[in-house]
Amino acid sequence: MKEIKIGFIGSGGNANGHMNRLSEMEGANIVSICDIVAEKAQNAAEKHNADPYTEYREMLERDDLDAIYLSLPVFVHGQPELDVIERGLPFFVEKPVAINIDIAREVEAAVTKADLITCVGYQLRYLGSTRIAESILKDSTINMVIGKYWCGSGRGNPDGWLRQMNKSGGQLVEQATHTIDMMRNLAGEVDSVYAMQANRTLNEIDCPDSNSVSLQFSSGAIGSLTAAWAYAGGWENTNVLDILYDGELINWSPGRVSVQEDGNWVDKNEPGPTIDDVFVNAVRSGDKSEILSPYTDAVKSLEISLAANLSAEQNKPIDISSL
Numbered sequence: 385m386k387e388i389k390i391g392f393i394g395s396g397g398n399a400n401g402h403m404n405r406l407s408e409m410e411g412a413n414i415v416s417i418c419d420i421v422a423e424k425a426q427n428a429a430e431k432h433n434a435d436p437y438t439e440y441r442e443m444l445e446r447d448d449l450d451a452i453y454l455s456l457p458v459f460v461h462g463q464p465e466l467d468v469i470e471r472g473l474p475f476f477v478e479k480p481v482a483i484n485i486d487i488a489r490e491v492e493a494a495v496t497k498a499d500l501i502t503c504v505g506y507q508l509r510y511l512g513s514t515r516i517a518e519s520i521l522k523d524s525t526i527n528m529v530i531g532k533y534w535c536g537s538g539r540g541n542p543d544g545w546l547r548q549m550n551k552s553g554g555q556l557v558e559q560a561t562h563t564i565d566m567m568r569n570l571a572g573e574v575d576s577v578y579a580m581q582a583n584r585t586l587n588e589i590d591c592p593d594s595n596s597v598s599l600q601f602s603s604g605a606i607g608s609l610t611a612a613w614a615y616a617g618g619w620e621n622t623n624v625l626d627i628l629y630d631g632e633l634i635n636w637s638p639g640r641v642s643v644q645e646d647g648n649w650v651d652k653n654e655p656g657p658t659i660d661d662v663f664v665n666a667v668r669s670g671d672k673s674e675i676l677s678p679y680t681d682a683v684k685s686l687e688i689s690l691a692a693n694l695s696a697e698q699n700k701p702i703d704i705s706s707l
């Protein structure tokens with residue numbers, strides 16, 4: 385099996401999760417890790433027997449790289465991707481792909497021109513529960529999709545980039561993008577959104593702590609998403625979808641899809657590949673067909689979050705095509 389040599393740009397919490405999974409994978413080899421915080425690059429490099437860098441351009445000068453992972457704060461996206469594309473390397477990049485649509489479209493154009501393999505970290509698309517939900521909904525008429533993402537992310541680090549609107553885009557851009565992406569994945573494209581936002585209790589931050597978004601799907605279906613950082617409980621209310629179709633109801637969350645059988649609720653799941661497996665295999669084979677979250681598709685999920693923020697700011701519905 386051909387070994388795939390991987391470099392990391394960003395060595396924070398999320399990147400380390402990917403590194404751990406890759407280190408268990410046959411035929412994947414992390415050879416270089418860059419972070420502007422030298423200690424983070426050094427620690428991860430020691431753990432994975434890789435070379436540390438603090439300047440990603442220097443790392444990209446290596447001639448042994450087959451693929452790059454970018455796991456960066458949202459506001460940093462843009463130039464790093466353009467430099468990776470210039471270098472002609474396939475890349476995995478974490479969601480959301482950018483802080484604004486201009487950056488995302490510039491990178492998208494460069495990716496399309498270079499015809500590179502890309503994969504964005506919308507890992508929920510690859511789950512067994514998602515495949516089951518997709519097969520149930522195939523050929524159905526969806527009436528309505530209700531999504532929810534309520535949690536208390538960032539409580540331990542209130543001064544971090546996550547809870548600053550100009551650095552993360554707020555919860556709809558940074559986090560509930562997963563729920564939006566799944567709503568698109570299961571119910572199709574979105575034409576317009578109308579959102580309301582409030583900050584009721586997290587007064588120390590400049591992001592909304594509560595978001596309510598109405599969505600009009602191209603199919604004619606409608607949807608509603610609520611997202612909150614004001615909730616101090618656990619993760620059980622994150623990425624939950626209720627889908628009403630053909631007089632039936634399913635409830636999807638990452639760990640299972642609940643369906644009604646003979647009047648009883650039954651939980652269903654099946655194994656699925658990890659997103660890292662899919663990306664590394666695609667790089668090795670040159671075949672993109674198993675990648676369910678390429679860059680160009682991920683831009684559409686970003687558009688919906690950005691349109692929702694704009695809608696709340698302007699207090700009017702926003703057509704996605706107007707962005």
Ligand SMILES: NC(=O)c1ccc[n+]([C@@H]2O[C@H](COP(=O)([O-])OP(=O)(O)OC[C@H]3O[C@@H](n4cnc5c(N)ncnc54)[C@H](O)[C@@H]3O)[C@@H](O)[C@H]2O)c1
Binds near residue numbers: 420460
């Ligand atoms: N797919 C998921 O479920 C999931 C989960 C968590 C986070 N994420 C995403 O992962 C990304 C990173 O999140 P995180 O929680 O790991 O953040 P983090 O702040 O822990 O890590 C980001 C790292 O990037 C480094 N960095 C910043 N600028 C850099 C540059 N120019 N060159 C090299 N390194 C640089 C920072 O020093 C930091 O170590 C975000 O996009 C986030 O949305 C995705």
